[in-house]
Amino acid sequence: MPVSFIQPEFKVKIDYDKCHKCGRCVQQCGWGVYNFNERPIPDDSKCRACHRCVTYCPARCISIEKNQLAYRENDNWSPAARKAVWRQAETGGVLLTSMGNPLPYTRIFDHLVLDACQVTNPSIDPLREPMELRTFIGHKPDSVEVEADGKGGFRLAEGAGMKNNLMLDTPILFSPMSYGSVSLNVHKSLAMAAQRLGTFMNTGEGGLHQDLYPYQDNVIVQVASGRFGVNQDYLNRGAAIEIKIGQGAKPGIGGHLPGEKINKEVSSTRMIPQGTDAISPAPHHDIYSIEDLRQLIYALKEASGYKPVGVKIAAVHNVAAIASGIVRAGADYVYLDGFKGGTGAAPQVIRDHIGIPIEIAIAAVDQRLRDEGIRNWASVIAAGSIRSSADVAKAIALGADAVAIGSASLMALGCHLCQSCHTGCCSWGITTQKPELTRRIDPEWGAEQLTNLVHAWSHELQEILGALGVNAVESLRGSRERLRSIGLDEQMNKVLGVKPAGM
Template sequence: MQKFYDIGLKSLYKPEFNYELCDGCAECAKECSFNEIKINLKDGKKLPVANQKSCGACHRCELTCPRGAITIVDRPSPLRVNKSWDYRNVNRIHLQASSGAVVLTGMGSDNNLPMYFDRITFNACQVTNPSIDPQREPMETFTYLGRKEVSYGKDHKANKLLEIDLPLVFGPMSYGSISLNLQKALARVATKKQMLWYSGEGGLHRDLYDYAPRAVLQIASGRFGVSPEYLRVGSAYQIKIGQGAKPGIGGHLPGEKVLPGISETRMIPLHSDAISPAPQHDIYSIEDLRLLIYAIKEANDYKPVCVKIAAVHNVAAIATGVVHAGADMIYIDGFRGGSGATPSIVRDNVGIPIELALAVVDERLRKEGIRHKASIIAAGGVRNSADVMKCIALGADAVAIGTAALIACGCHMCQRCHSGKCPWGLTTNEEDLMKRLDVDWAEERLANLIEGWHHEMQEIMGLNGIYDIGSFRGNRLLLRGLGLNAKELEVLGIQHAGE
């Protein structure tokens, strides 16, 4: 059929060029990994021109222009304003009408839904309950993760705890979904700061084996990269049941991102889609989960096993079953959790916020008298140290970050992680793009971020008169809600401001 015209929408963003400043160096065209900028000749002068169609506002051209001649601006709405049929929905229809495919995206959900972190505020000491100055007095943020039951005697099956210097970890981002350079930076900082980093479901690259003592290695439904050696080198292991950005479906690494290193590490053919099944095909009950947990423990001298679940409506009951199955840690991923590739329809419409899921899981485990049997790690939309401490007060033992770490290393949230063309070298393993991310630079940035958050977490502890993180954990009396209804306050287990 003859194509008469393209009716797809233009992008919400566009680069504007100041041709008086531009010297025609063509650097912008070289830096744009999506080929959205071309160089035209006009009156013998090279001039950059954008296609006006697909700019994702990654800002790479703007920030690398040596003359400062480019500005990324918002484009006026490319369609008639209609609250029911906004740009997101109309553009998705055009994309699917032209391709017949599922629309993929990256990062976590950016739907305009309640952000409970922003509606919760901390208490502070005044007069009768003096605060603590963290600059002058010691503040303890050491955290132990794992099953905290008492074991007597020297038993190789006794509970093994993981010690971290602060209740913060780097969440699962697999080799393939992110670049090897970024994963190296995460591993280095986790080792330096005595944290943990999660490998994700892509196996462990040979260059990262030196950092395995601080790694929690993932075993997902696709079993990518899982080998006898893999099951020996980690500090702990994570069974992936669900993910906040795509609950109920498996992992998906597009074939264009399966380059030689990923192919070798994941043990799959070059350029083939790495699609993990939706369920783990040997887990259809809590009893099946228990079998896998203890098979992993037997294989690695009873190192801790973590189970990752998505925050869904019945998350409290699921978490209870996971603890009874023998998990040492529960990793709960909220619906704003990031992803390298996920169907946008799933990302934006499935799951619940981590704040609600965390509160109900902590409460259920306490009521059943099994809270001590597993540590809770909260993830999904954690943006700053205040969010971390709110998670701790709601019941988390530790908090995982992913997107925040990407932003620290240059991510501009263009949400095209699935393309394999990340212009900042973060979610690509193409050689020429990956080298844009200097490992030492990324390591320094991440270390600074963690250091800053650590100081701020101690400040929040101090202003509440608490010097040990254990006294902050699950202490919901420190929190108050703002503008929340009675049911939301009940689920969160906190009082309204003023009470």
């Protein structure tokens, strides 16, 4: 019997003429690719192409190449499809993978272009003129109350009918990622960056570590089906509370954080014993209907002194009707997660084949809420593969109030999208709990990387707004007239509410 039918995906090439024989590659690799016997000897089968060794090799003598092993041509049975069959024949297991859907579905963002001002109305130079990115997430009143200011004018009345809103200095949040799926240093980096940027990070379903308490005003705490780490203190600390119903990478299924990842610290924030599986059921068993969702929303409001409560769902076929129900149930925001969103671990079949693109979900939800006259009752946060400031602008033009970034924020910390988070061996120290790996991220450095990224995107967003001739992101929100499509069919244009370029 062969050991395995599956051949290595990559070839690790070392130029031994240049190699210092320093062994740093051996030390850097989280997957144990290298053995050292007078010189580093790689085992190709373990390589994930994460480039940690390449990055840290002082001699720059390592390169990772695709294994060019030829397969008999077959468009139907791709090498990946063949490998999946072999792996399942060997193990009988559900194929487990991570990060976002890599299949070549149409990337709608890449078929949308933005407008700019020419001649008939002036564009604005954001370097020298005010350009407002401030965003408020939460319920807005149907009308505002004003009062006389005593000087012949009017001002907003006390409260003005506004409920608690989250104030963001830029319409970009960090997506929910739990402590457990990512390391504590990643959580600290996100929390510090959120505070400096005037935005929010999100605990995911893993509790709030006490080291994050100083940043709690910039933390959204999540309540998911496993209720890990959820108690009164946790609810009191968060700036807002998010009910997680679903995740774009794995709509409709629960989660299992394997026992080996539940070390002492993870166990303390999740409030479960060390070494047992942390099982999140597929549904919340106290939510079987919109009425039940309302019950949980108001339970959280009652328990927290009426903080904003949001609801996160995966973008699925009936997302517009579901979002309408969520808004009517009393949510302050709806978080839509598209099917290209990342994950720390998901069955491959679910990640790659369930859910719909975020672009469609934003357009459908925004339109439905407008049609029903309830768009102001709640904000819409969009996520699921926001890759650049252009995606941010297009998402907002389609109808989102703000976007959330997960994969991009991890890339700022070194992630190379090797899709191996579920192994717990991340060489970059991001999705692991091994102390020798997690120490690779210094939260101070991580916070700076994240702050840089969001600042850069925010500047670019201001440039886009300036070109559009508007001086506030508010003016782009839901303004699909400023979008045109290229290469999308008529049906898709209708769904997106966007005209084709040239019209």
